[in-house]
Amino acid sequence: MFAYHRGALECGPLHYARIVPRARWGCTDSEWGFMSDQIVLLRPDEQGTALGQSSKARKRQWGAEKRSEPLSIVHPAPSRRKIVLGRIGVLTTVLAWIGYVVTTVLKQLVDNPGAGFRFGAESLSYLVVVSFLTFSALMYLTARQGALTRFRAHRRVPRGELDRHFFDYSQGITVLIPSYAEEPEVVRGTMWSAVLQEFPDLSVVLLLDDPPFPEDPDVLRRLEATRALAGQITETLKEPAARVNAAYGRYRRRRDQGPELDAGTEVERLIAEYEYAAEWLEAMAETESVEDHVDEFFVDLVLMGLARELRLVILALTAASAQQASPGPERIAELYARLTWIFNARVSTFERKRFASLSHEANKAMNLNAYLSLMGGTWHPEQTADGTVLRPAGDTGPAGVADGDALSIPDTTYVLTLDADSLLLRDYCLRLVHLLESPGNEQVAVTQTPYSSFRGAPTRIERIAGATTDIQHIQHQGMTQYGATFWVGANAVIRKRALEDIVEISTVGGFEVRTYIQDRTVIEDTESSVDLGKHGWTLVNYPERLSYSATPPDFGSLVVQRRRWANGGLLILPKLWEQIRNRRGQARPVLFREILLRVNYMASITWASFGLLFLLAYPYDSRLLSPLVFLAVLPYFLAMGSDLRDCGHRFSDIFRIYGFNLVLLPVNLAGVLKSLHQALTGDKIPFVRTPKVKDRTAAPALFVLAPYLIVAFSLLTVWRNWELGNWGNAAFAAFNAVMAAGAIRAYIGLANSGVDMYLGVLNWLYVAPKKPKALPPAIIPKTPEQVDWESLLYHGDRRLNRDLRGKDDRRKRAGSA
Numbered sequence: 001m002f003a004y005h006r007g008a009l010e011c012g013p014l015h016y017a018r019i020v021p022r023a024r025w026g027c028t029d030s031e032w033g034f035m036s037d038q039i040v041l042l043r044p045d046e047q048g049t050a051l052g053q054s055s056k057a058r059k060r061q062w063g064a065e066k067r068s069e070p071l072s073i074v075h076p077a078p079s080r081r082k083i084v085l086g087r088i089g090v091l092t093t094v095l096a097w098i099g100y101v102v103t104t105v106l107k108q109l110v111d112n113p114g115a116g117f118r119f120g121a122e123s124l125s126y127l128v129v130v131s132f133l134t135f136s137a138l139m140y141l142t143a144r145q146g147a148l149t150r151f152r153a154h155r156r157v158p159r160g161e162l163d164r165h166f167f168d169y170s171q172g173i174t175v176l177i178p179s180y181a182e183e184p185e186v187v188r189g190t191m192w193s194a195v196l197q198e199f200p201d202l203s204v205v206l207l208l209d210d211p212p213f214p215e216d217p218d219v220l221r222r223l224e225a226t227r228a229l230a231g232q233i234t235e236t237l238k239e240p241a242a243r244v245n246a247a248y249g250r251y252r253r254r255r256d257q258g259p260e261l262d263a264g265t266e267v268e269r270l271i272a273e274y275e276y277a278a279e280w281l282e283a284m285a286e287t288e289s290v291e292d293h294v295d296e297f298f299v300d301l302v303l304m305g306l307a308r309e310l311r312l313v314i315l316a317l318t319a320a321s322a323q324q325a326s327p328g329p330e331r332i333a334e335l336y337a338r339l340t341w342i343f344n345a346r347v348s349t350f351e352r353k354r355f356a357s358l359s360h361e362a363n364k365a366m367n368l369n370a371y372l373s374l375m376g377g378t379w380h381p382e383q384t385a386d387g388t389v390l391r392p393a394g395d396t397g398p399a400g401v402a403d404g405d406a407l408s409i410p411d412t413t414y415v416l417t418l419d420a421d422s423l424l425l426r427d428y429c430l431r432l433v434h435l436l437e438s439p440g441n442e443q444v445a446v447t448q449t450p451y452s453s454f455r456g457a458p459t460r461i462e463r464i465a466g467a468t469t470d471i472q473h474i475q476h477q478g479m480t481q482y483g484a485t486f487w488v489g490a491n492a493v494i495r496k497r498a499l500e501d502i503v504e505i506s507t508v509g510g511f512e513v514r515t516y517i518q519d520r521t522v523i524e525d526t527e528s529s530v531d532l533g534k535h536g537w538t539l540v541n542y543p544e545r546l547s548y549s550a551t552p553p554d555f556g557s558l559v560v561q562r563r564r565w566a567n568g569g570l571l572i573l574p575k576l577w578e579q580i581r582n583r584r585g586q587a588r589p590v591l592f593r594e595i596l597l598r599v600n601y602m603a604s605i606t607w608a609s610f611g612l613l614f615l616l617a618y619p620y621d622s623r624l625l626s627p628l629v630f631l632a633v634l635p636y637f638l639a640m641g642s643d644l645r646d647c648g649h650r651f652s653d654i655f656r657i658y659g660f661n662l663v664l665l666p667v668n669l670a671g672v673l674k675s676l677h678q679a680l681t682g683d684k685i686p687f688v689r690t691p692k693v694k695d696r697t698a699a700p701a702l703f704v705l706a707p708y709l710i711v712a713f714s715l716l717t718v719w720r721n722w723e724l725g726n727w728g729n730a731a732f733a734a735f736n737a738v739m740a741a742g743a744i745r746a747y748i749g750l751a752n753s754g755v756d757m758y759l760g761v762l763n764w765l766y767v768a769p770k771k772p773k774a775l776p777p778a779i780i781p782k783t784p785e786q787v788d789w790e791s792l793l794y795h796g797d798r799r800l801n802r803d804l805r806g807k808d809d810r811r812k813r814a815g816s817a
Contacts, residue, residue: 061458061460063746064462064463065455068296069300070452073425073545074154074544075544075545086141086144086639089636090635094138096628097134099628100628103626104624105126108623125614126620126624129615134633142593143474144478146481149481150477150543151477162431162434163331166341166430167330167337172201172413173199173201173429173493174203175204175205175415175416175418176371176417176418178209178364179207179209179210180364181222187420188229190418191204191229191230192303196303196342196426197426197428197430198338199341199430199433201412202344202429204345204346205347206226206230206348207371208223208226208351209351209364210226210351211353212353227349234346240276240277240280247269247273247336248337251270255329261329266326267326270336271318273339274314274317275314281306281307281310282304288303293455294423297548302423306426354387356389357511358511359513363519365524366519368516369514369516371409372514372516373513377393378393379393379406379407379409380393380405381405385793413497414493416429416492417491419549422451422490422491422547423547423548428546432546435540436493436495441540444537445494445532445538446494446537446539447540447541447542449491449541449545449546451488451491452473452545452548453470460746461748462551463649464747465551469549469551471647473545477543479601483594484597486526487539488525491547491549499517501532501537502534503515516528520568520684526601534575534579555699556697556756559667560697562668563668563670565605566669566671567674569605569606569675570603572602576599606672609665609669612661612665613665616714616717616736619726622721622728625729656743656746658739659740659746660743660747662707663707665706665710666702666703666706670703698755698759704753705757705760707743707748708744710737714734714740715733718730718733718734718737
């Protein structure tokens with residue numbers, strides 16, 4: 001492959017001047033990072049921007065999103081009319097499909113007994129395709145009904161109840177943020193959103209997975225900037241933490257030791273502390289650089305959102321003082337404690353690749369597993385010939401190991417996994433942990449708020465990708481209603497005890513490797529959901545919007561994300577059947593709706609992709625067409641349009657999403673085929689991260705060319721069916737051509753298409769020069785002073801790996817001498 005490891009490439013008058021190679025990100029083809037054909041292109045106005053430095057905000061496209069304020073945290077209660085219409089939609093879909101089978105397929109077969117084998121095969125295949133697509137539409141409507149039911153029944157837990165529950169709380173939560181080759185600014189925002197969570201015992205750990213000793217100076221500068229984040233945040237928190245801790249301590253001493261407290265004075269003191277905290281957050285917000293819509297969200301919702309919450313408390317306390325009233329002593333203590341929760345987080349960084357005893361598997365799951373396996377233990381670092389290994393403190397360590405060298409990692413009751421491009425709102429941890437500790441939820445292992453998109457996207461493709469994200473948020477909420485929740489890995493609060501139930505322990509190279517989250521597929525969160533269900537645990541989505549995550553801003557990065565999402569679902573289905581058998585054997589009921597929703601979630605991308613491909617490519621007999629097919633899917637599109645409008649998007653986005661899915665059809669097919677390849681060969685699919693850079697990512701040429709072929713073939717189908725008088729097929733093909741052409745222009749871009757295909761041709765034509773065969777190293781006798789005695793003692797006889805059949809093997813020569 002033409003990997004662009006060195007130098008730059010000029011692309012004619014377009015002047016995409018610098019191509020950032022894979023090697024500059026500190027990764028190789030075997031490491032999780034970029035695809036081998038993935039390139040980051042700088043825009044013309046950013047040719048001088050160095051890697052790791054902040055670039056200008058993306059140029060806003062026509063048709064991008066104008067509003068930047070997010071939707072309300074609590075979903076509005078749906079009306080009775082909306083719920084009734086949803087039920088009618090479900091019924092219409094079922095009846096229309098049944099009507100189509102009876103009045104069209106069966107009728108044609110009965111009326112044409114001599115039509116031949118071809119017509120019979122066409123009828124059967126068309127019925128299968130239509131049935132699978134109708135089934136997916138029905139599952140969308142079913143999940144949507146569940147979401148509407150939950151939104152209508154949800155009542156938000158009052159803030160006072162949360163303060164009371166967590167006052168003098170003794171359990172802790174550890175936030176794990178896996179990161180690989182991220183921009184420091186992106187990671188910083190995520191860390192601050194986690195640090196400012198209002199939780200009594202909070203630890204935030206950045207799990208850096210970059211190669212620890214990169215040679216490229218730009219990569220090293222970026223890595224050092226990321227490493228410095230934990231120390232910078234800790235230093236920033238020192239002053240406010242010291243102040244609020246001291247104020248809370250003084251209040252407790254006055255309450256415990258002094259005479260009756262003066263209520264008015266205590267309220268004034270409390271107001272002063274809340275004023276300080278709010279002003280501190282507002283001052284931080286003032287100094288933040290706002291370059292894009294994500295930065296705007298961080299300032300307005302993370303920093304200022306928390307400041308507004310504190311000012312609401314000030315307003316309440318001021319009103320109480322004016323009315324010569326006061327909260328009770330216990331309530332005042334709770335309000336003081338709340339301030340300490342905000343500023344007392346512990347922040348640190350951990351790099352598993354510094355330790356030879358930990359797994360270096362190139363994926364996010366093993367990055368998390370490496371740290372999870374160390375929690376609750378004390379470890380002594382020991383230098384060996386292979387590098388640093390961690391020994392349990394109970395083992396006999398090497399002589400001279402000081403206690404200060406020990407690595408002590410506390411255990412906590414809960415773990416929060418958070419992607420490095422996600423942001424949490426202020427009370428995410430409080431509300432989700434409160435849910436886990438509520439009566440009846442003892443067997444809930446994972447709870448989350450499926451992430452929503454950042455509003456104000458500057459590109460059309462990011463806006464539509466964000467719209468599909470917001471739709472998925474509703475779908476996941478509805479799946480919880482029927483017990484079919486899946487863990488969505490961008491954020492989740494996990495009960496640590498549940499992870500201990502599903503851990504698999506193996507030994508690799510003499511070291512124990514504990515796997516909590518399986519990395520057999522690249523959708524590790526989906527497989528872990530099934531693993532937890534096999535052990536009797538359940539999962540719940542919290543029915544509010546408390547988490548947000550970035551969506552790909554260009555077609556190249558979207559290809560990476562969606563190809564990964566299309567992988568693995570088929571491989572996990574056998575585990576689902578095993579879970580169902582286990583639950584039935586334990587007399588735990590499995591609702592049929594749950595099975596259908598889970599199967600649709602894991603396999604629908606397979607049948608939808610192949611089904612759409614058949615409809616596009618094969619000239620089905622026009623006698624198989626019927627208005628009932630359109631009627632069967634009409635409720636799906638109407639419901640989606642209504643959901644889009646409720647999420648702040650446009651009803652007409654249903655057409656844009658259709659075109660969006662057309663241009664992604666080759667990407668989804670590639671992901672499905674990769675899953676089938678893994679099923680046949682057993683080769684693990686490498687984890688490929690979604691690029692999170694502010695520059696454009698070039699897409700593989702095949703995925704750029706394929707949408708053009710869809711348009712061309714659709715136009716050919718229009719002409720062919722027009723000649724034959726098949727007006728239904730011609731209309732469908734014309735609609736696909738228009739939708740795909742519009743999606744190409746809006747989401748890929750004509751100029752970008754040319755650049756990406758040009759680079760793809762270069763990629764295909766390039767042949768790497770053959771490297772001369774390396775000669776075996778000369779055997780030079782070493783003196784005792786030169787022998788690497790540590791390697792000899794640690795590894796033993798390394799010659800065991802040599803091939804005695806080779807004519808150059810030293811032992812063979814010695815034996816024949």
